[in-house]
Amino acid sequence: MKVILFTIISFLTYQFSISQTEKLIHGRVFSNNYPLNKVEVINKTAKTSTTSNYLGEFSIEVQAKDSLLFFAKDYFFTRLKLTQENIDQNNLVVNMSAKAFELNEVVVTNIKFDPIRISQKDIDATKFAKDNQSLQKYTGVYDGTIANGMDFGRMGKGIFNLFKNDNKDELKKKTSETVFKKLVAASIPRDFFTKELKLKPEEVDLFIDFCDADPRSAKLIENNNILTTMDFLYAKNEMFKKAKSEVQN
The missing domain is CATH 2.60.40.1120 (Carboxypeptidase-like, regulatory domain)
Known part of the structure; x- marks a missing residue:
């Protein structure tokens, strides 16, 4: 009897091990x-x-x-x-x-559109007004300007205003954040957040910002592996839900 029982147990164990392989x-x-x-x-x-x-x-x-x-x-x-x-x-x-x-x-x-008709009188008047603007033409004195030239002073001021408030560290941080969001947008479908992570549609952008603030997100950009990105999002999702519950309480 013991032999039969042992045989049955061994057989079931073998079948279970096969099913788990x-x-x-x-x-x-x-x-x-x-x-x-x-x-x-x-x-x-x-x-x-x-x-x-x-x-x-x-x-x-x-x-x-x-x-x-x-x-x-x-x-x-x-x-x-x-x-x-x-x-x-x-x-x-x-x-x-x-x-x-x-x-x-x-x-x-x-x-x-009706065709535009320009008379010879209008052409002569336009030419006269243009010639009249050139001081050099009538006086021979060069006033230092370039006719129809670009305003380089204004261009320089615009470039200066673009960078005057950004130091290198801030510019690098903004670029990193942008690259991370582009990585998520390119590799993770939008409905992954609602179906797999069970987030509400209005919470998705907030969750991505939450992940973006984690310094470890920069390593995802270096690896660029979808499985690693998913693991990171799963882990951050638990932290996000915990933080959200603490705020609600």
Whole structure:
């Protein structure tokens, strides 16, 4: 009896260990039946990632209940929670929806203008007024000006006003903040913040500013890795929610 019980336990343990072993799963990514190239496929649970090829094909190691995230520029990000059935079939098919681009309204109007007629008298009057402005023409004395020239004094003043309030440290800080926000905008879809981080739409910009204020955001710019950026955003999200609850209380 003990031998039979031991055999059953060993068998169940073996089956459990097999079910917990990562397996390589294959799949394809489409949009309107068109394969998508260079889609970031991220196993959020295992912290691994890969990229689809020009046929939309990808392969990644997974386990049951792992969460796969699919990112592509100009497409809404897609999330898929794997089941054992998905792994056994080993043929994932993921469809991504393209983002809609809003165009400003263009109004085309057919407008006809009456032709402008200029008399010889008007031409002579304009020429006389222009010649009359040149002191050198009638007196032979050069007044130091350039006819129709650029106002370099005004240009210099404008450049001075542009930089007079910014020292090097402040300018470097502003540039760094701008680059971080551009990095987030280029690599992280907008709906990631509302669907994955569970932020309200009106909180997204405030959360990005909250992350931007962290000096560690500069390291993300150096690495430029979407998985590292996501980990940073997940960690900052916990801090953001904690800070928000403290303010409310």
